[in-house]
Amino acid sequence: MEITQTAAAANRLIEAIETVIIGKHEVVELTVAGFLSGGHILIEDIPGVGKTMLARALAIAAGGTFKRIQFTPDLLPADVTGSSIFNQATGKFEFREGPIFANVVVADEINRATPKSQAALLECMEEFTVTVDGTTYALPKPFLVMATENPIEYEGTYSLPEAQLDRFIMRVNIGYPSPADEVEIITRQIKRHPIEVVEAVMSAEEAVALQAAVREVFIEDSLKEYIVEIVDKTRQHPDLELGASPRGSLAIMRCAQAVAALAAREYVTPDDIKRVAIPALAHRIILKSEQRAQGLPAGNIVEEVLRATPLS
Numbered sequence: 001m002e003i004t005q006t007a008a009a010a011n012r013l014i015e016a017i018e019t020v021i022i023g024k025h026e027v028v029e030l031t032v033a034g035f036l037s038g039g040h041i042l043i044e045d046i047p048g049v050g051k052t053m054l055a056r057a058l059a060i061a062a063g064g065t066f067k068r069i070q071f072t073p074d075l076l077p078a079d080v081t082g083s084s085i086f087n088q089a090t091g092k093f094e095f096r097e098g099p100i101f102a103n104v105v106v107a108d109e110i111n112r113a114t115p116k117s118q119a120a121l122l123e124c125m126e127e128f129t130v131t132v133d134g135t136t137y138a139l140p141k142p143f144l145v146m147a148t149e150n151p152i153e154y155e156g157t158y159s160l161p162e163a164q165l166d167r168f169i170m171r172v173n174i175g176y177p178s179p180a181d182e183v184e185i186i187t188r189q190i191k192r193h194p195i196e197v198v199e200a201v202m203s204a205e206e207a208v209a210l211q212a213a214v215r216e217v218f219i220e221d222s223l224k225e226y227i228v229e230i231v232d233k234t235r236q237h238p239d240l241e242l243g244a245s246p247r248g249s250l251a252i253m254r255c256a257q258a259v260a261a262l263a264a265r266e267y268v269t270p271d272d273i274k275r276v277a278i279p280a281l282a283h284r285i286i287l288k289s290e291q292r293a294q295g296l297p298a299g300n301i302v303e304e305v306l307r308a309t310p311l312s
Contacts (some may be wrong), residue, residue: 157223
């Protein structure tokens, strides 16, 4: 697929989503970039700003299936992955798929479930498979987990373990709309919700082809070294308990390739890397206790690292 075709198809996806998500072009573009890079996305924001609508619009526009899992303290791993049910007619156990078997899965309020239920997603997000009773089942393609969490409420929540945070290719925040955009939002919903008229702009197979095309975007060796230098500096930063893993380097590269493809470029630029560095890295680093107590945003550390890392 030529880069102009890739960009045109990806931008049709963005346009379809923006009929539902108003005034958040940067968020929508980053979300589509995460989708095209084959990764999963964590949306950390307050209730009511459109986190689930963003995922539903993406699923519909990309021609895929959509499932929503409400994470609660009593959720069991089998409620996510599915389980084996005994069929009396055949005298055999049959696997019944759980809601994880969809192209776009919203893990709503993921931090409300126990660590055991959260862990049910680990294999799904990394290997794109589900293993139940020793049998491994492939998940549909494309496959995207969009997890949401409320940053305000802490009672009755469980922090996501580092291993799980590391599996999200990026973390994004939607934020409140501007007053003008909020007027447009309520105007569009006077008679019906815009999600009801969103149409697929591609098939699931075409979405998979787009993801493959993004991986063909060229990134020169000096930029690979630039990415690694950025990530390595997070490991040496005095305010951090733990820096980003090599998966962080891969996340920056994949997201930068996707952003370049959206711009109809066959190559990655330093600006592409800088643009995706904060959403790709901020959730992977762990601040020291003093910095957490002071409320220092992790994104500030990544910004500081970017300023201290000139491209040689």
